[in-house]
Amino acid sequence: MQLDVGKILEGKVTGITNFGAFVDLGEGKTGMVHISEISNGYVKEISDHLKEGDQVKVKVLKVGDDGKISLSIKQAQPKPDAPQSGNRQTQRPRSGGPRNFDRPKNNAPMSFEDMLNKFKQSSEEKMSDIKRNMDGKRGSSYSRRGNRS
Structure with a gap:
């Protein structure tokens, strides 16, 4: 299997650490999803988002010369609608509540x-x-x- 950067694949979570999760891509290839690439929101505990055995879609971010494969779950998902940054006004609360x-x-x-x-x-x-x-x-x-x- 050819791993091209930007390609979206399916894999199975095989291990979870405090810094990321390992995903088996098949054909003996395993990549790692860093904690910052698991979700669009803040991830405090990876186990709140993933469990071993979960099937996940991942995007290949990098294939190192040493064979290490960097993956992203959040980039494999459709982008959330971003608010338009045209006429935005911030309102400050006036009360001391x-x-x-x-x-x-x-x-x-x-x-x-x-x-x-x-x-x-x-x-x-x-x-x-x-x-x-x-x-x-x-x-x-x-x-x-x-x-x-």
Whole structure:
């Protein structure tokens, strides 16, 4: 069997490690799917997504000179619809209510831009909280120093 980069094949998961999964491609060939190539979303535990014996579709990413085969499950799947990045406006919550930075309820993967916007928003809010708290502490310590003399 000829393994060409970009080719999509079927295989069977033969082993799971903390960094990826090994897939038997047949004819004595085995490749590895790195943890980052298992799903479009964040993968904390591979066993949440795959089990030994699962039949999976994989895309050949690289065939090394040493015979190592790099595979991807997420690239073998159809691409999820990406939001159009035309007129996007981010809205910041005006209230001091609880912040929810979890993924949407429908488990749809977030785009990089969405994750970056959430991170920036969270970072700005935390920095303003820190500055507000530090200003209050500086004011009280200065007034105590003035009373010592």
